[in-house]
Amino acid sequence: MTGAKQATHDPPPGGTTGAERDEADLLTRFEALLAAGESVEPHDWVPDGYRRMLVRQIAQHAHSEIIGMQPEGAWLTRAPTLYRKAVLLAKVQDEAGHGLYLYSAAETLGVDRADLLDALHRGRQHSSAAFDHPALTWADTGAIAWLTDGAAVVNQAPLCRTSYGPYARAMRRVCQEEGFHVQQGYDQLLALSRGTPEQKRMAQDAVDRWWLPAVALMFGPPDTGGAAAGVGAATSRQAMAWGVKRHTNDELRQRFVDLCVPQARELGLTLPDPAIRWNPERGHHDFGPVDWACYRRALPGDSHCARRRIAHRAAAHREGAWVREAAEAYARRSPEAAGEPAA
Amino acid sequence: MSAGPVSWEVFLCPRRGLSHSHVGSVRAADVRLAQAAARDLFARRGRPQSLWVVRSQDVHAVLPDEKDPYFAAADGKPFRRPGHFTALGAVGAGLSADADADADEDADGSGVSDDH
Secondary structure, X not given: OOOOOOOOOOOOOOHHHHHHHHHHHHXXXXXXXXXXXXXXXXXXXXXXXXXXXXXXXXXXXXXXXXXXXXHXXXXXXXXXXXXXXXXXXXXXXXXXXXXXXXXXXHHOOOOOHXXXXXXXXXXXXXXXXXXXXXXXXXHHHHHHHHHHHHHHHHHHHHHHHOOEHHHHHHHHHHHHHHHXXXXXXXHHHHHHHOOOHHHHXXXXXXXXHHHHHHHHHOOXXXXXXXXXXXXXXXXXXXXXXXXXXXXXXXXXHHHHHHHHHHHHHHHOOOOOOOOOEEEOOOOEEEOOOOOHHXXXXXXXXXXXXXXHXXXXXXXXXXXXHHHHHHHHHHHHHOOOOOOOOOO | XXXXXXXXXXXXXXXXXXXXXXXXXXXXXXXHHHHHHHHHHHOOOOOOOXXXXXXXXXXXXXXXXXXXXXXXXXXXXXXXXXXXXXXXXXXXXXXXXXXHHXXXXXXXXXXXXXXX
């Protein structure tokens, strides 16, 4: 419910002590909801920190969906067959839809999508840096769908049970569609891998370039393992205490690697990490440490590709202004079409 | 920022025999654009039986703060549920006298007891 009015909680008369008691009471009710595993809904009172964390996370997520349209969207006019073009078009359209579900969810927290988009364009909010890499060949569209969408599914499946109701409902829709994306990316890479030696080389090259962005940037900084985890660990702990997140970044990263290794084998492609090997003691695949310093230098969004993505998005928004204005002008002239009751 | 396009709630009936369910919301300047946005966003797979859009501001909710007084009439009336009564066929033949007496109270005055 985007436009429905938020319930306001005016402090009762009687000064600060009453208000404080009121707030303590509300906090107890909020924590009881979380403890009972009930979903938190837009009309419920929530602590400011919870609201801020959700706005930040949902906005970043929404921005990533719409910026994520760009690397693949650039290949729409150059798809090798009409069939592959139709598939890619459907996939890119889904990403736009995911952005819209998520902006709606964010709006239930009392923000406006116009302000969130403005913050993205001005560089005050960011999308995932995973998409700040160029899509150099047609095989990149397959590698992006298989690896970054695959990472997204691992990340997002637990978010279908996140504590904030509108976010969880948006994620359930998103996850259903991401499943299709991973499948079609895998299918496309399989076709290339079984094609000519050149096509197979192209697929391998794309996987080589998209593996690390997926492993590192789709899951975020390490948040387990003592001192190395740093600030990430504290944020993760708070997110988990509030039921916003259900697993640490590192747990999800491990799950992703474990899923990809057998799939890569079936594809006949190699994951570009010589350290990957099955560890029977842990029951997981070991993999090489991520060079976080390299990514921190690239953050937040000062790489050439990142600037191009934002500039492209801002230009599309600016160039679409006349369409939005025309639609508004038409609605003003015919109030009935705008849903106003007839006078 | 200016107000921008208004918010619409979207209800979808996926196929015959089902009722419309709320699926989410879209922003659009007018009814036709809202319907088109709702189609593009919520009906990309499968062909729904019907799609409604309703201006979000036309949804009149009862806020949970009012819940206690507003919905309290439903409390304390276990006899509105079939499980409250002796199971059919549990007592010899037919309904028990007690169950009939409870149901006859008909506390909401609707003249309908929904269990028999």
